Amino acid sequence: MIARQRIATVIASTPVARVLGTPRTYATLREIETRLKSIKNIEKITNTMMIVASTRMSKAERAMQNSRVYEGAASILAKKAEAAVSADPSKTLLVVMTSDKGLCGSIHSQVARRARQYLSENSNVDLVVIGDKSKAQLQRTNAAEIKLSFSGVGKEAPTYGEAALIADEIEKLGDYDNIKLLYNKFVTGVSFExxxxxxxxxxxxxxxxxxxxxxxxxxxxxxxxxxxxxASQILYGLSEGHAAEISARRNAMDNASKNANDMINKYSILYNRTRQAVITNELVDIITGASSLE
Structure with a gap:
């Protein structure tokens, strides 16, 4: 018993034990292990979300192609009649279209930024906001201009029935000289505008x-x-935005998974080095204590 107390006293008084701080090293090792497990769980989630977005992408592209047929049919008469937008409108309605879901990069922020730019350049503009993401951003700066908002958008590919219901509610707001739709146009799998x-x-x-x-x-x-x-062009804008959102989410989750893998590799190396350092410190303490008793 006396020998054990003497060994403990000698180990605690050694410079190595005081400088390295053995209890603190053990706590750091546990923190690294906890962080590593957390990153691995996040990587599983982001990888699963990327797979889900990839499987939904083909359906979103089909819905986008179908909506382009509606948009083309709706534009035929206006093009042949050579209709023109009012040059000096007294009242304009801007319909901003996003969705309720996030984790897809800056796709919603860019639409909200473009809407604020349009409001700053034009006067007498009312807003109709489709999607909670754009509503949350525009409500902070242009709450007075928002006349109508819709939620529950973006869970599935948009349909003409949903677009027609939205158009009916917009018609109830009254007559406008100009109606404009702001949406994310699907350019490529990695680009939207x-x-x-x-x-x-x-x-x-x-x-x-x-x-x-x-x-x-x-x-x-x-x-x-x-x-x-x-109604047709609302369907077109929602479908284009839905395809762009799914593509952006897939890319965002893919990048997040790659970053998580890089962090897992880095923390695995750090964990192994820290664990080896702890073992080395313990051996140094034991050898030092044993040498002092000789």
Whole structure:
């Protein structure tokens, strides 16, 4: 018993034990192990999310291609009639389209930034916000301009029924001289661009120079066609944004998984080195204590 107490006293008084701080080294080793486990769990999550986004990408691309058919059909009459956007609108409606989901890079932030830029350059502009992400960002700076908002967007690929319901609610806000849609245009699998799309109103269609060639007898036709165009182009914008979002999330999760793997390798090396240092310190303490008793 006396010998053990003497050994403990000698080890505690050695310079190596005081400088290295053995209890602190053990705590650091446990911290590294905990951090390493946490990073491995995160890597599993990000890798799973990347796989899910990859499987959803083909469905999003099909929905985007179908929506382009709607958008093309809605634009035929306006193009042939040579409809033009009002040069000096007294009241404009900007429909900002994102989704409710995050973890997809800066795709939502760029749309909100483009919307704020448009508001700063133009006056008498009201906002309709589709998606909680853009609403949360625009509400901080332009809450007074937001007249209507929609949530529950982005869980699945958009459908024409959803777009028509949104268009019906927008029509209830009243007449606007200009209606513009702001969405993320899908360029490539790694590129997207915030784009503003003009939606021709009934007034702009009626004022088109070549609208008379269609021999429209019913005065409600321009309004009905304007409503159809709004719904079709909302579907188009939502589908383009949905495909861009899925692609951006896949890329973001892929990058996150690669970064997590790099950190796992780094912390694994650090853990092994720290563990080896702890073992070496213990051996030094034992040898030093044993030598002092001789």
């Amino acid at each position: 915030p784009t503003i799309l003009d939606v021709y109103t009934a007034k702009e269609l009626q004022a088109a120079p070549k609208v008379g060639q269609f021999e429209i007898e019913d005065e409600n036709v321009p309004k009905d066609f304007s409503e159809f165009t709004l």
